[in-house]
Amino acid sequence: MVKTSLDDQRTRYGAEPGGGAPTKAKITFIDSRGQARTVEAEIGSTVMETARRNDIPEIAAECGGACACATCHVYVDPAWVEKTGARSPMEEDMLDFAFDVQPNSRLCCQITVKAELDGLVVRTPAQQG
């Protein structure tokens, strides 16, 4: 929704990736109808920011990444659940506001892109808000 703003936020507030290390990872978003979209994510950004920057549908992210709205709900592909890590208590609470929460549910503003997440697959629900 706010592509330009997010780009600015990233360059102004985000850490610049260090030299030599990988700076990109591929993330695949599969929407509720089954269509897959694979995009490049900056290491250090969040999965939510990556989705917004690439106009991925079914990610509303109303609060802009403050873990305050539960409208960036995704289902992490079972193969990636371990690598994406556990939900924080705050995220667990916020998931009460999401629909059809499953054991692999995450709020993707809380998943930071790392080199080991290259290839990550997440599914988006039909309805966020």
Next chain:
Amino acid sequence: MSETIETDVVIVGAGPAGLFAVFELGLLDIRAHLIDILPRAGGQCSELYPEKPIYDIPGLPVVTGLGLTDDLLKQIEPFHPTFHFNEMVETLESKGTAEKPSFIVGTDAGKTFKTKVVIVAAGGGSFQPKKPPIAGIEAFEQKSVFYAVRRVEDFRGKDVVIVGGGDSALDWTLNLQPVAKSLTLVHRRDAFRAAPHSVKAMQDLVAAGKISFKLGQVTDVKGADGELASAMLKGNDGSETQLPCERLMPFFGLTMKLGPVANWGLNLHENLIPVDTEKFETNHPGIFAIGDINTYPGKLKLILCGFHEGALAAQRAHRYVYPERKLLFQYTTSSTNLQKKLGVS
């Protein structure tokens, strides 16, 4: 129909940007009315993160959403803003010219305002209850599906199902239990965000067999002519059970919808209102947009940017409100004139 309220400025939205705009306008002797769909001031600060600490407000190393709202309300007290809560601005009609703007603003509560300037500080739009993705639920809304309780009597003698784990869900579980025929609380987990004493009271009712608690979610509803008969409970274990359900209350928090802003003839860019960065005015003279709802090259959705935008919008608003007066820029530290307005001189 109530009479028309005449004012200098109508501010749409009482979040931090709208509140601080009152201050900047007040210093320039401009009076404002604020209209917000929520029952209180603060916008996202009080609705989404009242207890969360904010660290990037200049001069305040840490403040909660609620704390910032309270401080802003105190700061603008000298200017006596008038608040209209639980109301949504529905219509905005331009009656003036580019040099001398004038607007008629109408709310869904039937109020009408005549104003020289409109400042849209509506954040992400208006907050509305999140509706669960249950097919056909709309047909039951306001008859047997409710997102807020207006009349307790609507629940008397009924099989009630409440979904959620926060204060709204728990409060209404406790308050409706005495009048309901049966009450089932459904939540996705055995942990609750609600106040511990409410959780304890709910658990006592469960232990006494007065209500039941189910882990899971409601996935389907059945009924006819707007009257619910049953709800499908999908348990966390995958089981499916029909619950008797004549009244359903889903509590999944609030979502922001742009709402009527889209119909006011303003240019929109991806649900945001483009403004210039000199006065934060929209394509329509006399209508300004500040805070999260506006967009311009380099825009950051930060509260502090909303404050800056309000200050500059106020300068321009002064020309519309007092076309005959010359605006003299003054500092609150040194101007006795401003200090008098603030009640500190």
